[in-house]
Amino acid sequence: MNFAEAPDGTELAWSEAGEGEPLLLIAGQATSMDGWGPTAKLLSRYFRVIRFDHRGIGRSGKGDADRYTTRLLAEDAAAVLEAAGTDLAHVYGHSMGGRIGQWLAIDHPQKVNTLILAATSGGKSPEPGTQPDKAAMEALVSGDVSRLEPLFFDAEWVCANPEATHVFFNSRASAWAKARHFKASREHDAWNELSAIKAPTLILHGTGDALTPLPNATLLREHIQGSVLVRVPGAGHGLHLDHPETLDWIRQFVARKAR
Template sequence: MEEQDIQHATADDGTPIAFAERGVGVPVLLIAGQATGMHGWGPFADALARDFRVIVYDHRGIGESGLGDPAAYSTRAFADDAVAVLDAAGVAAAHVVGHSMGGRVAQWLAAEHPERVRRLVLIATTSGDRSAARRDPAAVADLLSGDRERMLPLFFDDGWAAAHPADVDRFFTRVATRPALRGHFAASRDHDGSAVLDRIRADTLVVHGRHDALTPVSHAHLLAERIPHATLTEFEARHGLHLDTPEVEEAVRAFLLPPGQRPAG
């Protein structure tokens, strides 16, 4: 994403939450995944900014946001930070797009603050339902290793990654302390929004890769079944499909645009 002026919201506990925006139109709030900074959205955010006012932010403990108390991190609390960002940006309601842990956060945001969410997009995420298929332990070990060479195949197609090194670098580059990283992992791991999915009123698009080793596609099926106004779209892709699969951005754009502005077909 292009360089922008960084602004700061103030969370309920006083923690500063850094955010940035570009584009004009209906606001779209992008909620990043576990320990991923605002700049990790890269070309996905750039593309949406052609039609929308795109707002991105750093979760607490990441990048230019404050640390807060890592022991208190949870996806539910992170949703309150998202509300603080909307408030600071002067946005009453936005389309909300969450990737991975950001999708977990977005579930709480849509369930507990329905008036703030226009349409909801959940990418490569889970409700946390303990009855769903478990993650591959080897994939989790690769994720926790912090070794980019081990993590990269979990997220991106090899050819795309080789052709887009700058986008890969932006996605994986982060500034965070060890306590913050541990707090993010615990928040994502412990998420369970299964009991509130039926409270989500927003029209919802669930997007998932069939080859996602970090979150099996069965988790997407559960989300689509339990969110009242949800549809599911699957792609031949991995966990980072919003970046390496152009059809994902096209599907999200079509879902968010008003009917008269949506692409034909």
């Protein structure tokens, strides 16, 4: 385990595995680096995979309350890349991690080779169909894993991967940190800045995502010039784990678009 120093001095735990071009994985809201589980392992066959715990999560320090915004969390991600000795990396963000990835590509364009955004959005939108399903949000707030599992993963995948499922839903985090992650994700708003993203961008989104409905991905595609949207039939919010075919699409995209 390694530690990077965030701009405010907070220690950020990070790890790496594999060889090849660097690929930074940015986890979702209140989820530790370990939550990438089998996805990180598969990607490490082809890339130097770098993962980290967000502040307040897992083995990272919690830092100051006012640093919990998606834009400032992107500064944490940049600090991890610096600690890893990486000037340029592919960036793969899931859910809130995708929101953070957007700011990383906007504020540190020189660091982002390609950008992969999974199950995410540019923020709240008045557009029809972009708001989460009410029952899905109630399940998310409840923290009840039995209610969350169907929103994220296919039932067959859960049965076949009990350990990965457990780790994903049981990241070490205090109620204090979880609340600030939730607030950071909810208040994200990058719509007016997304046109500044110049990194080739792949958007992956499940057609069955009730937490971040598909119209959010369509809007991202419209706002990020030259981006590519792949709709994953029937997938929910956790498609980065239970739909391994997405890894092939990522590899193909990176091979075509990387600097």
